[in-house]
Amino acid sequence: MKTIRYAFWAIVALCLILIGLANRDPVTVRAMPVWLSDLLGLSPDVTLPLFVVIFIGVGAGLAIGFLWEWLREYRIRADGRAKSREVAALRQELQQMRIASVGAKSEDDVLALLEKTR
Structure with missing residues (x-):
């Protein structure tokens, strides 16, 4: 599997x-059209190799997509956290009930043995 990766x-x-x-x-790469930069008197442009522009575009697209998905899945994560808290509370309650039932059962067994010996 590592070799394939x-x-x-x-x-x-x-x-x-x-x-x-x-x-x-x-x-x-220009931030605004030429006519608008001439009108405003500033020209925010940069000269880069084309592959850098391509890689920056792909990276920005991936970042925006990941952010969008993270925001979209907020409800799913919140539901998961709520269910996790509920499961933890139910496990705690079950553990307390097991402890209580073991204690009650041992008392009943002792009482039952004492009553049999009479």
């Missing part, structure tokens, strides 16, 4: 390296 990650690494080598050309 290592082979998978090696293939993923090879694909990422190939994507990086094929997309080395610099591109300019």
